[in-house]
Amino acid sequence: MTLNNQLRLIERLRRESGESEWLEFKHDYYEPQLIGEYLSALANSACILGKNVGYLVFGINDTTHEVVGTQFDPITAKKGNQNLLLWLSLGLQPNVGFEYEIVEHPDGTVVIFKVNAAWDRPVRFYGTAYIRVGSSKTQLSNHPEKERIIWTRRTDWSGLICERVSFDDLDLVAIRKAREQFIIKHPGQASELRSMG
Numbered sequence: 001m002t003l004n005n006q007l008r009l010i011e012r013l014r015r016e017s018g019e020s021e022w023l024e025f026k027h028d029y030y031e032p033q034l035i036g037e038y039l040s041a042l043a044n045s046a047c048i049l050g051k052n053v054g055y056l057v058f059g060i061n062d063t064t065h066e067v068v069g070t071q072f073d074p075i076t077a078k079k080g081n082q083n084l085l086l087w088l089s090l091g092l093q094p095n096v097g098f099e100y101e102i103v104e105h106p107d108g109t110v111v112i113f114k115v116n117a118a119w120d121r122p123v124r125f126y127g128t129a130y131i132r133v134g135s136s137k138t139q140l141s142n143h144p145e146k147e148r149i150i151w152t153r154r155t156d157w158s159g160l161i162c163e164r165v166s167f168d169d170l171d172l173v174a175i176r177k178a179r180e181q182f183i184i185k186h187p188g189q190a191s192e193l194r195s196m197g
Helices: 003-014 032-049 084-091 144-152 172-185 187-194
Strands: 023-026 053-058 098-105 108-116 128-133 136-139
Touching: 003 053, 003 098, 003 108, 023 032, 032 053, 032 084, 032 108, 032 128, 032 136, 032 144, 084 098, 128 144, 172 187
Parallel strands: 023 053
Antiparallel strands: 053 108, 098 108, 128 136
């Protein structure tokens, strides 16, 4: 992301009326365990709200939304002897993926964590799933109705249309196997399938 795009993203997030289920501001470095818990909570909440991502932003005052800068550097930060980013990545299950950006804003350094929304089950951090309720983080197990929503938001990828795909992209062995299985499941349509070539 270019610096201009990063600055626009920061301004867009600062214009939000306040912290929310998908957005958390922190002034400076926070305890590693809590970063992971926030990533879990933001991923799960983004799913419930139909957002693609959730944001954890360091270097912004959570009340005034002023850029105050941070000393937190996710690249050099550690959890014990382990690299913080690796430790966070290993703790998220399923790992829906997260990215970070270090932005040199005119008013101070801002670190943005962008975590993808949960998509087929709750995201746990080292065994525990978290959720945001308003601007507070809590365990998802305290809110079974929210957990049900996450489970029902599954995407049936088999029904999605793949853009820019041609017949050359298809695997002939997979097509043959699919035809065999279709005939087993729908024997009455076998002749129709064979006529398709």
